[in-house]
Amino acid sequence: MGLFDLFKKTDKVGKDSAIDSANLLGNAEESDKGEKVKTKLSYHPEWNVPQEQKYIFNFLANELEPLSPNQLSLAAIDIDVNRDGSWDVKAFFRNSLPNTVELGEMPLLIIDKDGRQVASQTFDFKEIGTLPPESARPWVFHFDRKSIRVNEKPEEGWKIAFNLIALRGHQLELDDSWKKQLSQEQIELLEKAVKELPKLSNTEVNFTGFQLKLHENNNLVVSMFIRNGNDRAINIEQLPLEIVDANGKQVAKGYFKLDPALTVQPNSTKPWTFIFPAEKVNSEGADLSRWSARVINK
Structure with missing residues (x-):
């Protein structure tokens, strides 16, 4: 099946996901x-579009709502599910700027009608x-099966959108x-430390210790970076931790x-x-010149 075969007369233009062009291009245009x-x-300049297909594209394009000035948009059309579970996501990439636009690698999301992210991939x-x-x-954006988080394609009301959280960089x-x-x-020193950590x-989700203090009462105070590489928030309700010294000795659990x-x-x-009380600390003979924090099984 060719590319044009994916677009059908029965397709309908759905949700539009429009953003200010400055979010992607880093500049702002003045306009009314x-x-x-x-x-x-x-x-696309390399496309040789059959006349019948032009009719379909024109029909779909006429259903698009006007954009505000200086926006970039992805307008959802439909999702075709392949035998291997991957998705072919049909959409319009739109530009309301008075000048041409060319983008590089962009992370995209598929969001269902309830606002849940059901797929994410970079294109x-x-x-x-x-x-x-x-x-x-x-x-047509081809989402691999591994990038899809659900078993069935979303119902009406879904949208395809730029993943602005991924684009902003780790913070x-x-x-x-x-x-x-x-x-x-x-704060600036912490920001610098975060930027220097491995990507x-x-x-x-990664746990990296950055400060450790052993108090006179033998309480161990450990500060850690909790790092979330996901494009959605995580909630931590419980955390079993151990602290290991330079020689691999368990200092606290x-x-x-x-x-x-x-x-x-x-x-x-x-x-x-995190504060480890004295009864959970075994600091005798510990070499804390180097140390690491580990998440363990309870």
Whole structure:
């Protein structure tokens, strides 16, 4: 089956996911905010579109709602499910700017009618080509099965959208209690430390210790970076931890129940402090010149 066979007369244009172009391009164009832009159909320059297919594309393009000026948009059409469980997601990539647009690699999301992310994958928009001013280009985004989190495609009301959280880069997230205690200089040092940590995979959650203090009463105070590489928040309700010294000796072991749960936002790192009481600490002969924090089975 060819590309054009995926687009049918029975398709309907669904939810539109429009964002300010500055979110992707890093610049802002001046324009009359009250004037809506009707995008014109644009074909990829390498496409040789049959006349019957042009009729279908025109029909779908005419259903598109006008955009506000200086927006980039993905307008959902339909999802075809393949035998291997992957999805062919049909959509219009739209540009309401007065100039051409060409994007590089972009992370996309499929979001169902209830706002849940049901698929995520990165695509090279250079394959779509340069999008003319005030235009809409039909395209098929192929989501691999491993990028899909549900067993069935979403019902009506779903949308395809740019993953702005992934695009912004990994960020430091500070709880209000930390913000009150830290100076601006200390916050900047934490931000620098987070940027220098190894990059996380898209589904990785990582725990990295960065400060340890053994008090005179033998309580061990450990500060850690809780790192969330996912594109959705995680909630931590319980955390079994051990601290290991430079020689692999277990210095402390504890089970922490977090109430309320500790939330770490998508693509973010949150520092947190855990206190091991003296009875959970075995510091005798420990070499704490180097140490690591590990999540363990209870």
